[in-house]
Amino acid sequence: MAIINAKRVTVIGLKNDKESILKSLQSLGAVQIVENTFEDVDLLETSETISDIEEKLADVEFGLNLLHPFDESKKPMLQARPVIDEKGLDRLKELERKELIAIESLKEYAEELSWANANITRAHNLIMQVEPYKSFDDTFDALGNNIKTYSTLGLLPLDQKEAFVEMMEEYGDASYYEILDDLKENFVAFIVVHLDVVEDFKTKIKTLGFTESKYEHFEDSPQNIIQKEQNDIEEFEKRKKEINGYISEYLPHIKDLQSLEDYYNATLQRERASLEFGYTKNAFVLEGWINEQTEESVKKAIETASSDTFVSFRYPVEGESYPTIIENKGISRPFEAITEMYDTPSAKGIDPNAFMAPFYFIFFGMMMSDAGYGILLAIACSFILYKTKQKGMFGKILGVVALGGISTLAWGILFGGWFGLSVPPLWFNPLEEPMMMLGLCLGVGAFQIVVGLVIAAGMNIKRGKPWAAVFDQLSWILILLGLPSLLLGGLIAEIGKYAAIVGVALLLLFAGRAKKGIIGKIMGGLSSIYGITGYLSDILSYSRIFGMGLATGVIAMVFNTIAGMFLGKWYLIPFAVIILLIGHAFNIGINTLGAYVHSCRLQYIEFYDKFFEGGGKAFRPLKADIKHYRFEK
Amino acid sequence: MIEALGLELGKVLAMLGAALAVGLAGTGSAIGVGTAGQAAAGLVSEDPDKFGSALVLQLLPGTQGIYGLLVGFMILLNIGVLGAEVEITTAKGLYYFFGALPTAIAGLTSAIAQGKTAVAGIGMIARRPEEQGKAITMAIMVETYAVFALLISMLIILLV
Numbered sequence: 001m002a003i004i005n006a007k008r009v010t011v012i013g014l015k016n017d018k019e020s021i022l023k024s025l026q027s028l029g030a031v032q033i034v035e036n037t038f039e040d041v042d043l044l045e046t047s048e049t050i051s052d053i054e055e056k057l058a059d060v061e062f063g064l065n066l067l068h069p070f071d072e073s074k075k076p077m078l079q080a081r082p083v084i085d086e087k088g089l090d091r092l093k094e095l096e097r098k099e100l101i102a103i104e105s106l107k108e109y110a111e112e113l114s115w116a117n118a119n120i121t122r123a124h125n126l127i128m129q130v131e132p133y134k135s136f137d138d139t140f141d142a143l144g145n146n147i148k149t150y151s152t153l154g155l156l157p158l159d160q161k162e163a164f165v166e167m168m169e170e171y172g173d174a175s176y177y178e179i180l181d182d183l184k185e186n187f188v189a190f191i192v193v194h195l196d197v198v199e200d201f202k203t204k205i206k207t208l209g210f211t212e213s214k215y216e217h218f219e220d221s222p223q224n225i226i227q228k229e230q231n232d233i234e235e236f237e238k239r240k241k242e243i244n245g246y247i248s249e250y251l252p253h254i255k256d257l258q259s260l261e262d263y264y265n266a267t268l269q270r271e272r273a274s275l276e277f278g279y280t281k282n283a284f285v286l287e288g289w290i291n292e293q294t295e296e297s298v299k300k301a302i303e304t305a306s307s308d309t310f311v312s313f314r315y316p317v318e319g320e321s322y323p324t325i326i327e328n329k330g331i332s333r334p335f336e337a338i339t340e341m342y343d344t345p346s347a348k349g350i351d352p353n354a355f356m357a358p359f360y361f362i363f364f365g366m367m368m369s370d371a372g373y374g375i376l377l378a379i380a381c382s383f384i385l386y387k388t389k390q391k392g393m394f395g396k397i398l399g400v401v402a403l404g405g406i407s408t409l410a411w412g413i414l415f416g417g418w419f420g421l422s423v424p425p426l427w428f429n430p431l432e433e434p435m436m437m438l439g440l441c442l443g444v445g446a447f448q449i450v451v452g453l454v455i456a457a458g459m460n461i462k463r464g465k466p467w468a469a470v471f472d473q474l475s476w477i478l479i480l481l482g483l484p485s486l487l488l489g490g491l492i493a494e495i496g497k498y499a500a501i502v503g504v505a506l507l508l509l510f511a512g513r514a515k516k517g518i519i520g521k522i523m524g525g526l527s528s529i530y531g532i533t534g535y536l537s538d539i540l541s542y543s544r545i546f547g548m549g550l551a552t553g554v555i556a557m558v559f560n561t562i563a564g565m566f567l568g569k570w571y572l573i574p575f576a577v578i579i580l581l582i583g584h585a586f587n588i589g590i591n592t593l594g595a596y597v598h599s600c601r602l603q604y605i606e607f608y609d610k611f612f613e614g615g616g617k618a619f620r621p622l623k624a625d626i627k628h629y630r631f632e633k
Numbered sequence: 634m635i636e637a638l639g640l641e642l643g644k645v646l647a648m649l650g651a652a653l654a655v656g657l658a659g660t661g662s663a664i665g666v667g668t669a670g671q672a673a674a675g676l677v678s679e680d681p682d683k684f685g686s687a688l689v690l691q692l693l694p695g696t697q698g699i700y701g702l703l704v705g706f707m708i709l710l711n712i713g714v715l716g717a718e719v720e721i722t723t724a725k726g727l728y729y730f731f732g733a734l735p736t737a738i739a740g741l742t743s744a745i746a747q748g749k750t751a752v753a754g755i756g757m758i759a760r761r762p763e764e765q766g767k768a769i770t771m772a773i774m775v776e777t778y779a780v781f782a783l784l785i786s787m788l789i790i791l792l793v
Contacts, residue, residue: 059670118695171757214730306699340766341766341767341769342766342767342770356763434787434788434791434792435788435792438784438788473737502769541777543780543781543784544780544781544784545775546784547700547780547781547783547784547787548780550703550783550784550787551696551699551700551703551783554703554706555699555702555703557706558702558706558712561706561710561715579744590692590695590696590699593689593692594696597689597693597769597770597774598776598780600770600773601770601773604770605770605774
């Protein structure tokens with residue numbers, strides 16, 4: 001339920017045992033290996049094994065990507081990955097020989113595919129270029145200089161047609177021209193001129209914007225070229241289909257390729273960790289961090305892997321930085337995900353999860369506040385969690401929402417929300433007594449802020465700074481508790497009055513104590529009173545709970561009302577049912593997202609602001625981080 | 634003129650408020666979700682696995698439109714459009730009209746601003762996917778003001 005002490009572990013062993021020690025540490029998943037600090041040891045700059053495995057892994061991923069579009073098998077949505085242990089993972093290596101051969105063939109097919117594709121593109125381009133001249137029925141290589149004439153084919157802008165005709169007519173018998181086709185912006189002209197006037201013609205025609213066809217190297221007519229290229233395209237398309245057929249024959253390999261991907265990834269993770277080791281001729285030294293509670297099991301894991309190994313543990317020394325190891329048990333565990341999304345607590349600070357979890361739970365429920373939705377959320381998330389056995393971040397978030405569903409059920413009963421229908425509430429209906437609801441939200445908000453201040457005060461006391469706790473936290477606690485109690489009247493108001501006065505006095509007198517000079521101290525005290533605006537806006541921010549609660553309830557009412565309009569005639573009832581199903585599903589989706597993120601925000605900005613010390617490094621022990629199997633020891 | 638048309642001024646004012654709340658807040662959300670969606674599409678085209686994270690950020694500016702819908706719906710409910718006929722005085726209609734304004738105005742502007750923050754957040758998770766939580770928190774900061782506006786709108790509508 002807190003931050004666990006880290007211990008530094010040092011392992012010195014024989015190089016021959018390195019592999020088996022690494023494997024057993026990976027399967028234990030409890031040691032974060034860090035760069036070794038020994039002097040006079042060699043470091044491994046690179047490793048051939050790593051580049052070799054990276055290459056094979058890239059091949060396997062290439063094969064999987066190639067096969068992926070062909071894979072039409074339906075996978076069940078909610079399926080837990082099969083379990084695998086250290087030995088099982090090791091055995092996957094047997095697949096290597098067979099699959100690497102398969103990948104070689106797949107690579108050849110892929111190469112042929114890309115060759116075919118390149119050819120198809122080339123053919124399409126050529127067709128596009130030659131297309132405008134398709135009415136020209138001679139071959140391209142007939143163009144150019146002949147014994148007495150020069151002939152050319154090209155494009156001219158449509159608006160130059162008259163000028164072109166006029167120009168050609170001027171040459172009289174020394175020229176011949178044909179307008180073959182009108183295109184969108186140009187027309188196609190075939191021109192023959194006598195060699196006597198060719199120079200004059202070439203300069204004049206340029207001014208009209210003539211684009212000459214440059215295909216003299218083709219010994220074929222445009223029509224024939226297009227025909228031939230189209231045949232080519234057909235051929236290549238046929239070939240592509242064939243190759244695709246061959247590739248899809250490899251579909252049964254997918255499972256083995258995935259297994260191999262996991263095998264390579266796990267091996268790579270070990271090999272990369274071994275780059276941090278120090279080496280001598282025959283030995284290696286490993287350093288890392290562990291959770292102090294796992295000391296025995298780490299020791300045992302290493303000793304089972306090899307008997308000739310030296311292992312020692314020590315606590316971090318002054319000034320040494322070490323990872324923050326957080327461990328929560330039971331129902332506050334999933335809430336670690338909320339803090340993880342924010343920041344890693346400093347290793348010397350405190351783990352906020354146990355304090356935050358109850359508030360998160362309450363806020364989530366108040367924001368959803370519909371008993372029906374709560375039941376659905378709790379059941380759906382628990383079911384997904386049970387089916388997929390998700391562990392990491394996603395599993396934790398599912399856990400948070402499932403628990404939030406239970407809270408939602410409770411608040412739904414208290415507020416009388418059941419799928420947006422008006423059911424008599426156990427406590428009160430927020431829509432009928434909005435001021436009560438607003439007061440409740442601000443009340444729990446103020447309470448959470450006071451709890452935050454109490455935690456901060458506790459940390460100050462623990463660090464031997466009791467006066468900081470009195471001046472910086474107790475003063476505010478007195479003000480925050482004192483001011484609202486003025487509203488209650490009677491004796492409580494009287495006590496509240498004096499509490500608030502003491503709080504303000506503490507602030508005025510001591511908040512500026514760190515400042516230099518008497519004026520600085522007075523100014524510090526006065527300006528700290530201004531901090532009340534910060535607390536005011538913090539507390540008002542909790543009114544979002546009411547806002548989100550309204551959103552859920554009223555949207556549900558909207559859909560119920562719309563569906564109600566269809567209920568008049570019996571044959572409209574199916575429409576009403578569809579509207580209800582889609583509407584409530586939409587409402588649950590959008591409001592779960594809303595409740596989730598707004599509850600997070602209240603923790604991050606309003607609560608953590610009071611005591612959280614971040615900037616820690618997360619604990620990332622070496623483990624088998626794989627995609628297709630679930631690794632279990 | 635309104636009387637000449639046989640309309641009650643109070644109801645007309647209240648409906649104008651409802652129309653503004655739904656229309657303006659919805660416009661803001663449409664713009665916000667639209668701009669964020671363009672950024673999300675860009676990110677997903679690079680890395681389809683980030684669809685989930687990008688979608689959450691794209692959705693955030695969408696809530697203002699919902700707040701507008703809530704205010705509009707509550708007004709319609711209170712003036713008896715959706716149920717039994719209710720007499721609405723001109724004063725009451727004016728209250729509803731002003732009640733709708735916070736959500737209409739803050740909904741329009743905050744959704745657009747939130748859309749821009751979401752775009753920046755999507756850019757952030759493109760480079761640092763692990764910082765999704767921070768990107769969401771930044772976008773949620775903007776929404777605060779829409780929530781406050783909704784709250785005041787609802788208090789006016791529920792309490793007058």
